[in-house]
Amino acid sequence: MANPANTDQMPEVFTTEAPEASTEIDAGAGKHVEPELWGLAPFQVVSVSMFVLLVLAIFGAKVHKTIAGGLDSKIAAIKEQLEEAKQLRAEAEVLRKEYADKIAGAEKDAEAMLENAQVEADAILEKAEADSKAMVERRKRMAEDKIAAAEREAVEDVRNRAVAAATGASRKLIAEKHDAEADKALADKLIAGI
Template sequence: MANAPEVFATEAGAAYTEIDAGAAKHIEPTLMGLAPYQWVSIAMLVLLLIAFFGAKVHKTIAGGLDSRIAAIREQLDEAKKLRAEAEALRDEYAAKIADAQKDAEAMLANARTEAGAVLQRAEEDSAEMVARRQRMAEDKIAAAERDSIEDVRNRAARAATAASRKLISEKHDAARDRELADEIISGL
């Protein structure tokens, strides 16, 4: 009997093991003729009946679910509106960017045109300034030539006057001066 199964029981008839031709047969304990899983099922059924009919939990649950559904619908509607607004803003900014690019291209073309005009005007002004300075230089040169010619004439006249004085003083004396003065007076 070394291999005999052991059976522990706290109450008589609560649990026992029968040996039937060498194989052990397990018997579950029962209470009022019902197995434990049947008691759990009955307890759950009673709890659910009390919850649904007695406390009207189903209305609370349904109301909670309905309010949650409504809140989710509102959030979805708000999300749709926000998406529509975002798409409108995106389209608006895309249009603004396109307009800004067109404006930038127009400004660039205008700046190039103005730069070309300024460059041409500067070239014309510099050519005119060079011509004006050339005329001024030519005028200064002509004035310098006139001044130098006049200076040469003045020097020549002074030199001639000095030479004539010297010659007159060497060749004419007081007697010759009287004769010359008499000739001039008689010629008048």
């Protein structure tokens, strides 16, 4: 073990002085050159890396929280949309059922209206048939009455003509065969019979 009092024998890693960029170290067997990255010594590269890592850890956590918050809000929005879609679907199902019931009711109403219309049409047809039969009967009676009246008129006319012809013929006969004396005798006979 090395003596802490002897600082000459301490390794160079613990020194606070930064070695120069291309410092050569004599290790006895050969010369060794310290590695460099962008002109920085290894402990400086480690320090810068730790600083970058800490900065990323600090701001990365904020970014992570921002990203997580954004994703959480997106998830919440999607859940809300799904709930809204479920509600809309439930409302649509209710409306579909309501309209299906209305359609079924309308079909029943249409069938009832059709049956009523058929019954009314049959009733109207029966009434029209009855009315037409009654009208035919009435017209037939009127025609028969007209025919009977015409027959009566014709018979009356024939009688009147026959009476007129008989009266004319009897006058002529009476005028030819009856004279004033026969009239006087006939009138006396009639007066005596009274």
